[in-house]
Amino acid sequence: MKRFLQLIIISIVVGIICLLISQKFVSKDHSANGEKIYVYNWGEYIDPSLIKKFQKETGIEVVYETFDSNEAMEAKIRNGGTNYDVAFPSEYTVQKLKREQLLLPLNHEKIPNMKNLDQDYMNMSYDRDNKYSIPYFFGTVGILYNKKAYPNDKFDSWQQLFSKKYENDVLLVDGAREIIGLALNKLGYSLNDVNKQHLDKAEKDLNQLSPNVKGVVGDEITMMLEQHEANIAVVWSGVAAPLVQENDDFDYVVPKEGSNLWFDNMVIPKTAQNKDGAYKFINFLLDEQNSKQNTEWVGYATPNKAAREKLPDEVKNDKRFYPSQKEQERLEVYKDLGKETLGEYNERFLNFKMSLK
Missing domain, CATH: 3.40.190.10 (Periplasmic binding protein-like II)
Incomplete structure (x- = not known):
């Protein structure tokens, strides 16, 4: 009986130790606080290492999904299902989503890295004053x-x-x-x-x-x-x-x-559940170093002037692009x-x- 009680006590102690160890490791994991953002983007349109970097820096888990057409993306946002926090529509789709009141007006004060954007690619006809969208690539x-x-x-x-x-x-x-x-x-x-x-x-x-x-x-x-x-x-x-x-x-x-x-843009759908996380993600992508890295990985032209200045001369000065x-x-x-x-x-x-x- 004594031996049996000792085994029970040992099992309980071991269990407590394992629990404490697991909690220690979980606390270091990016999703430990349970905060998430849902991101909906075109396929192969962001450097995957940047998502990991964002998770590590903010502790926010990124649930990332892709689409292959504006129409598919628009339908999914309209129909609900997943409440995306950040989406990446093209310009004419921004117009549609605006008209149907499916986008949140943006608080530019929460996106300080907007200062890095080139004014040549801002305030376009589809979204004057960038009230609802921020250019991503063009x-x-x-x-x-x-x-x-x-x-x-x-x-x-x-x-x-x-x-x-x-x-x-x-x-x-x-x-x-x-x-x-x-x-x-x-x-x-x-x-x-x-x-x-x-x-x-x-x-x-x-x-x-x-x-x-x-x-x-x-x-x-x-x-x-x-x-x-x-x-x-x-x-x-x-x-x-x-x-x-x-x-x-x-x-x-x-x-x-x-x-x-053409322009692909970052927007926050009206049904977003984590607006603060969405702003952090958009601002993160507009950081000049992050944007440079992303531009080199994706290969499209960036509206981020600060990031473009860091690109090789033969790239940033190429008038074709x-x-x-x-x-x-x-x-x-x-x-x-x-x-x-x-x-x-x-x-x-x-x-x-x-x-x-």
């Missing part, structure tokens, strides 16, 4: 091409893509606004055109491009160009930048007729065209894709 839509394959061609016009010499050698990003947009720009119309006659002309014009189109593709564009499966592509600048900067065979051009200037205010005059930011018109863009783009051989 870029353009243009033509990426192999200079060795076409040494005498400049590709400074959308018209160039329609030449018969490029038969079955052009790749297109899988985006209705981008591809209908290039046809609209080629014809001298706005990227935000809602005139049905203009859209008819753009769709008809795209059909003339069909013989040159190798495919409408996604993330594999860079690989296909590197492997010479095609030599020309209509892409976002962030896709072009790493290839152009690492391989002298390639160049990127924004055609003279104009193109898109950091257009000046004057160069921005021929660029347009996408507007929210409304559900009906957006549906029409998508339908016309689908018709075009179905027409490809």
Whole structure:
């Protein structure tokens, strides 16, 4: 009996010691205080080590989810389910979310690192005074091409893509606004055109491009160009930048007729449960060193002026990816065209894709 009691006492003591040890280690874990923020971002759009750094510095656990389209992100925010604290919509989606009162107005005093942002990329038409959104990354839509394959061609016009010499050698990003947009720009119309006659002309014009189109593709564009499966592509600048900067065979051009200037942004949805944590996360990403690290990892152009100054000269001074205010005059930011018109863009783009051989 005595031996039995001793075993019980020993077991209790060991249990207490193990509990104390586990509590000691848990107290050092980033999620020990139970505080979390839910972040909803595009895939591969943040350096994972920065999330770990934020957790370590703040003690706030980051529950991180990704989406592959603005529409998917918008639907999930509207329908609830997960109460995201920070989301990363593009400019026209910011307009939609604002209109439907799904965003919180931002308290700029809680984001002191906003001082690092370049005023050239603030106060845009989709969100005056950045009342609801903070720019995260930005870029353009243009033509990426192999200079060795076409040494005498400049590709400074959308018209160039329609030449018969490029038969079955052009790749297109899988985006209705981008591809209908290039046809609209080629014809001298706005990227935000809602005139049905203009859209008819753009769709008809795209059909003339069909013989040159190798495919409408996604993330594999860079690989296909590197492997010479095609030599020309209509892409976002962030896709072009790493290839152009690492391989002298390639160049990127924004055609003279104009193109898109796009912005992805940080917002706080109205249903956010941890607003203070959201502000801390946004401010953390705007820190100049953190932003520099993130920019180098993601590869897109940063609106963070302080961070950009820390980048290599050949990157920060590259006008192909950091257009000046004057160069921005021929660029347009996408507007929210409304559900009906957006549906029409998508339908016309689908018709075009179905027409490809």
